[in-house]
Amino acid sequence: MGSSPLDAWIVNDDEITSLLAAEWDRQTTTVQLIASENFASPSVLAAAGSILTNKYAEGYPGRRYYGGNYVVDEIEDLARRRLTAIFGADHANVQPHSGANANVAVYEALLDPGDTILAMRLDQGGHLTHGSPASITSKYWKFVSYGVTPRSDDPAAPGEQIDFDNVRELALAHRPKLIVAGATAYARRIDPAPFREIADEVGAMLMFDSAHVAGLIAGGAHPNPVPYADVVTFTTHKTLRGPRGGAIICREEHAKKIDSAVFPGQQGGPLEHVIAAKAVAFKEASQPSFSVYTEQIVANAKAFARALANEGFRLVSGGTENHMVLLDLRDFDAELTGKVAQEVLDRAGITTNRNTIPDDPRSPFVTSGLRVGTSAETTAGMKENEFEAIASLMSRALRKRDDEDALVEVRNDIAALCANFNPYANFTK
Numbered sequence: 001m002g003s004s005p006l007d008a009w010i011v012n013d014d015e016i017t018s019l020l021a022a023e024w025d026r027q028t029t030t031v032q033l034i035a036s037e038n039f040a041s042p043s044v045l046a047a048a049g050s051i052l053t054n055k056y057a058e059g060y061p062g063r064r065y066y067g068g069n070y071v072v073d074e075i076e077d078l079a080r081r082r083l084t085a086i087f088g089a090d091h092a093n094v095q096p097h098s099g100a101n102a103n104v105a106v107y108e109a110l111l112d113p114g115d116t117i118l119a120m121r122l123d124q125g126g127h128l129t130h131g132s133p134a135s136i137t138s139k140y141w142k143f144v145s146y147g148v149t150p151r152s153d154d155p156a157a158p159g160e161q162i163d164f165d166n167v168r169e170l171a172l173a174h175r176p177k178l179i180v181a182g183a184t185a186y187a188r189r190i191d192p193a194p195f196r197e198i199a200d201e202v203g204a205m206l207m208f209d210s211a212h213v214a215g216l217i218a219g220g221a222h223p224n225p226v227p228y229a230d231v232v233t234f235t236t237h238k239t240l241r242g243p244r245g246g247a248i249i250c251r252e253e254h255a256k257k258i259d260s261a262v263f264p265g266q267q268g269g270p271l272e273h274v275i276a277a278k279a280v281a282f283k284e285a286s287q288p289s290f291s292v293y294t295e296q297i298v299a300n301a302k303a304f305a306r307a308l309a310n311e312g313f314r315l316v317s318g319g320t321e322n323h324m325v326l327l328d329l330r331d332f333d334a335e336l337t338g339k340v341a342q343e344v345l346d347r348a349g350i351t352t353n354r355n356t357i358p359d360d361p362r363s364p365f366v367t368s369g370l371r372v373g374t375s376a377e378t379t380a381g382m383k384e385n386e387f388e389a390i391a392s393l394m395s396r397a398l399r400k401r402d403d404e405d406a407l408v409e410v411r412n413d414i415a416a417l418c419a420n421f422n423p424y425a426n427f428t429k
């Protein structure tokens with residue numbers, strides 16, 4: 001298959017080399033619809049696989065606890081400068097190993113144990129680190145959770161949108177020290193302005209967790225929360241299309257506390273090879289071609305949503321304004337769970353994840369929903385037509401889920417589609 005970064009991965013380890021080849025085959029013969037995934041560029045992969053992995057650099061540029069950091073200092077500084085330039089932020093910390101680490105570091109920086117945080121509930125679209133009982137965050141801070149408005153089948157007044165009356169009521173009743181905006185399973189644009197208004201009303205700080213939409217913000221397809229939020233956290237590997245990792249940008253007044261909370265508060269030595277890859281991704285995200293990419297992500301998601309609705313799936317919130325579509329499977333087939341749908345689609349070469357939907361009657365392990373996203377295959381060059389074709393193949397596979405021959409047929413159709421969209425064909429090196 002066309003150009004492939006595979007040659008760069010021949011390692012002196014037969015078992016790993018052959019598993020990498022198997023994973024390349026999986027990524028390029030099946031369709032990647034997990035909303036939090038993407039295909040990072042060959043330059044990002046090269047930086048992440050570089051000799052910088054050899055260096056210890058505890059501390060920050062100019063203030064390290066080890067010698068020999070004059071090159072690494074320049075790399076980390078470059079990453080921070082590129083990042084603050086993209087979002088117009090005062091200060092950046094590019095060391096968090098993941099989005100979850102970034103969020104915990106912010107809580108640690110801005111709050112005392114036991115303080116109250118108002119955030120979105122997990123089953124309504126929030127993230128584990130927004131206070132789920134399963135997350136360590138709920139052991140150290142007291143969470144109060146807002147949700148979305150009730151379901152509506154009126155296209156003129158779609159429901160399942162962030163309920164700002166609920167946010168305000170809870171804020172007034174509980175006086176949180178921090179309000180968290182941002183979600184992990186929410187297909188609508190999140191406007192930072194009403195969150196700021198409510199935060200000001202109750203004297204709270206505002207954190208915007210833009211893990212999913214950071215790339216859409218960088219490309220200009222979504223509003224920038226930086227003018228409104230005290231702190232913005234994100235992952236670098238979702239729509240932003242960089243290496244796996246996290247980052248924090250904040251107002252100058254919080255800079256020192258944020259830096260101390262990341263190191264030494266939470267982490268040891270930073271991953272400078274990943275920080276170099278983040279710098280590469282930030283440069284890519286500031287190019288005009290990245291805006292073209294993010295516009296296409298959103299256009300593809302809208303076309304995908306329409307096509308899925310035509311196949312009989314109910315769209316949670318009635319549509320999409322970002323890179324993801326959240327499906328309620330019950331109208332399509334009352335018996336079909338998210339868990340079974342994910343497993344059937346896997347056999348048909350369509351990679352997705354089950355997801356709870358607002359007021360889901362099923363458990364988080366089973367669920368009634370499915371989350372799909374367009375950012376990865378948009379990188380591979382797919383457009384509206386291809387996503388319409390995928391919607392029809394998804395529907396076929398799920399309708400004929402007990403017919404092994406039908407699933408093999410869908411898998412072959414998907415492989416034929418993917419053969420025309422090598423994810424590494426569109427990157428210039």
Ligand SMILES: *Cc1c(COP(=O)(O)O)cnc(C)c1O
Nearest residue numbers: 098099100127183184211212235
């Ligand atoms: C993905 C995500 C995170 C966590 O990112 P990891 O890198 O997986 O730790 C945090 N918040 C939100 C809203 C997310 O979607």
